[in-house]
Amino acid sequence: MSLKHKVLSGLMAAALSASLLACSSAPAPAASSAPASSLPSVSHQTETPSYAYQRGTVQNTRYGTLEGFSEDGALHWFGVPYAQAPVNELRWKAPQPLEPWEGTLDATESMVASQTASVQASKDKAGNGTVEATTALLGSEEGAVTLDITRPDTDETGLPIFFYIHGGNNQTGKSAAFPATQFAQEVNCVVVSVNHRLGLLGYNALPAIQTGTEEENSGNFGLLDLAAALDWVAENAESFGGDSGNITVTGSSAGGRNVMAMLISPVFEGKFQKAISYSGGMTVADMEDSQRVEARALAPLAVEKGVQSDEESAAQWLLTDGEEVRDFLYSLSDEELAAAFGGAGIRMSAFPHHFADGVVLPKEGFDTTVYNDVPVLMVNGDREFSTFCKSSPPFNTPSVAELMKDEVLLPQYRFAEKYGSLMYGYFNGEESAERMLGSGYESPIYTCIIRWGDDPAVVGEEYATIYGSYHCMTTPLMTHVLTNASSSYPELYASPSCQAVSSMLNTYYKNFLWSGNPNGGELPQWDAWTSLDGTTQLIVDANDDGAWAEMSTDHISYAEIIERMEADHSIPDDQKTEMIRTVLNGRWFSGEMDAYYGNEDLWA
Numbered sequence: 001m002s003l004k005h006k007v008l009s010g011l012m013a014a015a016l017s018a019s020l021l022a023c024s025s026a027p028a029p030a031a032s033s034a035p036a037s038s039l040p041s042v043s044h045q046t047e048t049p050s051y052a053y054q055r056g057t058v059q060n061t062r063y064g065t066l067e068g069f070s071e072d073g074a075l076h077w078f079g080v081p082y083a084q085a086p087v088n089e090l091r092w093k094a095p096q097p098l099e100p101w102e103g104t105l106d107a108t109e110s111m112v113a114s115q116t117a118s119v120q121a122s123k124d125k126a127g128n129g130t131v132e133a134t135t136a137l138l139g140s141e142e143g144a145v146t147l148d149i150t151r152p153d154t155d156e157t158g159l160p161i162f163f164y165i166h167g168g169n170n171q172t173g174k175s176a177a178f179p180a181t182q183f184a185q186e187v188n189c190v191v192v193s194v195n196h197r198l199g200l201l202g203y204n205a206l207p208a209i210q211t212g213t214e215e216e217n218s219g220n221f222g223l224l225d226l227a228a229a230l231d232w233v234a235e236n237a238e239s240f241g242g243d244s245g246n247i248t249v250t251g252s253s254a255g256g257r258n259v260m261a262m263l264i265s266p267v268f269e270g271k272f273q274k275a276i277s278y279s280g281g282m283t284v285a286d287m288e289d290s291q292r293v294e295a296r297a298l299a300p301l302a303v304e305k306g307v308q309s310d311e312e313s314a315a316q317w318l319l320t321d322g323e324e325v326r327d328f329l330y331s332l333s334d335e336e337l338a339a340a341f342g343g344a345g346i347r348m349s350a351f352p353h354h355f356a357d358g359v360v361l362p363k364e365g366f367d368t369t370v371y372n373d374v375p376v377l378m379v380n381g382d383r384e385f386s387t388f389c390k391s392s393p394p395f396n397t398p399s400v401a402e403l404m405k406d407e408v409l410l411p412q413y414r415f416a417e418k419y420g421s422l423m424y425g426y427f428n429g430e431e432s433a434e435r436m437l438g439s440g441y442e443s444p445i446y447t448c449i450i451r452w453g454d455d456p457a458v459v460g461e462e463y464a465t466i467y468g469s470y471h472c473m474t475t476p477l478m479t480h481v482l483t484n485a486s487s488s489y490p491e492l493y494a495s496p497s498c499q500a501v502s503s504m505l506n507t508y509y510k511n512f513l514w515s516g517n518p519n520g521g522e523l524p525q526w527d528a529w530t531s532l533d534g535t536t537q538l539i540v541d542a543n544d545d546g547a548w549a550e551m552s553t554d555h556i557s558y559a560e561i562i563e564r565m566e567a568d569h570s571i572p573d574d575q576k577t578e579m580i581r582t583v584l585n586g587r588w589f590s591g592e593m594d595a596y597y598g599n600e601d602l603w604a
Contacts, residue, residue, distance in 0.1 A: 053241035055155050061236045064101040068149075069108050074181045076150050077107040077240070082232035083145040083225070086197060091330060092209040094216045095145055095228040110176045111143030111195065144201065147194040147229055149240055150180035156188070157241040160248060160513040163233060163272065164193045167253030167279075167472060169344045170222055170353045171199050177252075179481040187510040190242040192233055196225035200337045203353035205290040206318060208325035215267065218357035219287070223261060230271040248274040248513050252472045256280015257354070260432065263376070264368050267360050274516055276377040276509070278474040279384060281428040282435065283354055283588055284365035289603050290352035295319050297340040301332065346388055346424075347586045349602040366432075369439045375516040376436075379448045379505075380428045383468030385420030387485055389413060390466060392583050400466050400488075411571045414465070416579040419568075420587070422561045424471070425449065427589035430536055430556065433529050444528035446518055448508075449552075450474070451541040452501045458543050459492055477502045478509070500547035501540060524549040558592040565593075 049060035057068045057075060068077035083095035090096060151159060164180075166173035180191035196202060202222030210217040215224060230247065237244035249272040251259045256277035261284070262268040263275060292315075299314035307328055308314035318325060344350035354361060362368045389395060395403060395413050403409055429447040436445055453459050453469040467485045476486040476493060480502065486493050508518040508526060518526045526538045526549070533555070540549045568576070577597075585594055586602040593599070 051236075051239050053157050053239060055153070058104070059239045061239045062100075063098050063236075065104045066107040066239075067104050070153055072181050073153050074150050074184055075153050076148070076181075078110040078148045078175075079143070079146050080105075080107050080149060081146050082194075082229045086144055086201070086221070086225075089330075091201065092204055092216070092221060093212055094221070094224050098232070110148050110174070111146045112174045112176075143195055144197045145195065145225055145228070146175070147192055147232075148175045148180075149190065149192050150184045151190045151240055151242070152185050152188060157238075158243045159241050160189045160246045161233060161237060161242045161244075162187065162189045162191045162513060163230065163247055163249045164191060165196070165226065165249070165251030165255030165258050166193065167251070167255050168198070169346070169351060170202060170254045170258070171341065171344060171351055173198065173254070177483075178475065179479050182480050183478050183506065186506050187513060189510075189513050190237070190240050192229075194226065194229045196222045196229070198222065199351075200294070200340065201334070203351075203355070204294065204329075205285075205287050205352065205355050206294055206325070206329065207291065207321035208318075208323075208329060210321065211326070214359045218360040219290075219355045220353075220357065220360040222353070223258065223265065223267065223360055226258060226262070227267050227271060230268070234271070245273065246513075247272045248276060250276040250278065251280060252278040252475055253280060256428075257283050260366075261354050261361060263371050263374075263436075264366060265361055265372070266370075269372055272372075272374065274375045274512065276379065276512070277428075277432075278379050279381065279428055279472045280378075281588060282366040282432050283348060284356040284361055285348050285352040285354055287355050287357055289349075290355055291319055293349060293352050293603065294340075298329075298332075301336055301340065302328065345392065346588050347602060348588065349586055366435055371436065371439065371441055373441055373443045375444045375446075375512070377446045377448065377509075377512055377518065378429045378432060379450070379474055380425055381469035381471060381473050382425060382449050382451045382454055383417070383421045384424035384428060384471045386417050386467050386470045388471065388587075389417040389420055389583060392416075395583075400462060404462055404465065410465075412575055412579055415568065415571050415576065416583040419561060419565050420584050420589075421468075422556065422564075423558065423584075423589040423593065424587070426556055426558070426561070433536075434532055437529055437532060444517070446512075446526055446528050446538070447536060448526070448538040448540060450477075450501065450505070451539055452497065452547075455541075455543070458497055459489075463489055463492060474505075477505055496544045497542040497547070500542040504540060504542075504547040504549065525551070527551050562593055562596050 049065065051060055051062065053059065057070055059066050059077070066077050066080060068075060081098055083098055084090060086093065086095065164178045166175060166177035175193040175195045178191065178193045180193060184191045203219060204221070205219040233247060234244040249259050249262055257280040259275050259277045260280055260282050262272070295315040295318035298318055299311040302308040302314035302318065303311055308317050341351045356363050356365045394409060398406060398409065403413060429449065433445050433447050450469045450473065453467065453473065454464055456464040470485050472484070473486065476482050482490060482493055492498065504523065507523060511520040512518040527535050535551045535553050536555060537552050538549050539552050540547065542548065580593070580597050581599050584590055585599040
């Protein structure tokens with residue numbers, strides 16, 4: 001019987017800002033009547049399993065048989081569990097091995113993790129009013145440890161595996177954020193897009209839940225989920241025609257930062273052979289600072305429920321390791337946990353994660369000299385900060401058209417976006433490469449900056465001014481499915497210049513997945529870093545006549561960016577000060593700028 005493509009019922013479209021969703025949005029498959037809180041159904045079958053891939057929608061894994069679906073020249077298996085559901089006593093435990101099932105699992109439903117689209121009313125950390133005012137809790141706890149698999153509908157085996165981690169600040173997002181059909185066909189690979197625990201379910205540093213192994217006590221449950229998913233993929237790659245010895249971990253935004261964290265985590269040693277970070281840099285959080293932030297965030301709930309009399313006492317109580325605190329934390333619903341934090345807006349202090357615990361991540365963070373040393377691509381847009389700038393007060397209220405006409409706000413936007421993008425782009429690419437090279441990293445490190453989208457003559461004045469090559473533009477370029485800013489400009493993304501850039505980049509990615517080297521054929525040469533003063537990024541751009549790429553020898557630093565900011569008088573000094581202290585402060589990339597200008601410490 002042919003199974004139809006189904007997705008969770010009850011999905012609601014949340015009004016998610018670019019600052020929170022980043023690159024986690026994607027068009028959802030067609031709705032279904034399947035219950036949102038259950039795993040796909042199982043039907044009885046007793047065939048002796050063979051794990052070798054045989055072209056078709058039914059495949060045997062080492063845990064049971066899956067039936068997916070065929071669509072648009074690709075085979076898909078969605079909602080595939082890779083560990084036991086992290087519910088009840090497993091809520092804040094390491095992922096537990098999956099139990100085999102009998103019969104055939106319906107793998108046609110892409111699932112969503114709890115907290116995936118929970119966005120609460122909050123003020124930004126500068127106190128500039130409501131950032132989000134919409135709440136939409138989608139999915140199920142079972143969905144937190146599932147993955148989606150897509151491959152070309154061919155007989156070929158031994159395909160490289162593109163293991164993809166969605167974005168969303170490790171607070172939001174879903175495996176369906178990467179619609180993989182066209183990419184899997186163009187690159188000729190198996191795409192595995194993974195769900196993992198998010199929000200406080202995925203990252204909880206509070207002492208009261210630290211009652212397990214050292215890895216569990218790290219609080220980095222989202223990373224532990226990803227390690228378990230990689231184990232499942234290696235174990236079952238053959239069932240989908242994939243090569244378990246050729247896994248490339250990839251991710252966008254938070255997913256890219258998760259990839260970078262994998263490079264320094266002993267938990268991930270030997271689990272992958274290559275890595276690609278799209279718009280993702282090096283981020284870690286201090287455990288004690290994170291505990292204080294989490295305690296403050298949950299204190300109002302302790303008061304509301306009558307457990308503590310005031311928020312100050314509640315915060316101190318939540319920092320203890322008593323059984324009463326643990327019981328309280330386990331009693332909270334997913335909705336209540338999600339409501340504790342609003343949109344972080346690429347500020348670690350607003351939602352701490354990637355705890356430098358000394359077990360899952362080294363205490364010295366990215367200053368370590370011990371890496372999982374594999375070939376790496378780091379790919380970024382030239383305007384990494386644009387969507388975050390547009391979603392920040394005072395620029396979040398006017399429409400794009402209104403902002404373009406505002407003679408006061410537009411120059412402020414240009415200033416904040418320009419220097420935010422310079423810092424963010426450096427943070428995501430060159431700074432990471434320099435730190436890795438300085439640590440003795442031996443495998444090739446390739447960095448790339450995409451500049452398509454910056455030239456008004458090619459993309460129009462409005463798009464070039466407000467967005468340009470924005471954070472995670474790589475996703476629509478890879479998949480040809482429009483998300484976030486690109487969805488408002490369908491004709492632009494269907495243009496010959498956009499398609500030329502997409503084709504060039506996907507060819508580089510294909511070469512890298514298959515061989516560990518992005519070069520090949522007639523592509524412009526993409527050189528790896530060889531020294532701290534040599535060539536740097538590959539610059540990629542296009543117009544309607546085609547795409548081109550060339551190596552850059554330009555270097556930049558935070559000191560040089562600050563020097564440029566000091567010399568910039570495009571807006572009055574009081575407005576410049578306001579932009580630096582509210583729009584640019586406390587971001588992943590702004591530490592040196594914050595110190596130079598004496599900005600408020602948002603961790604305090």
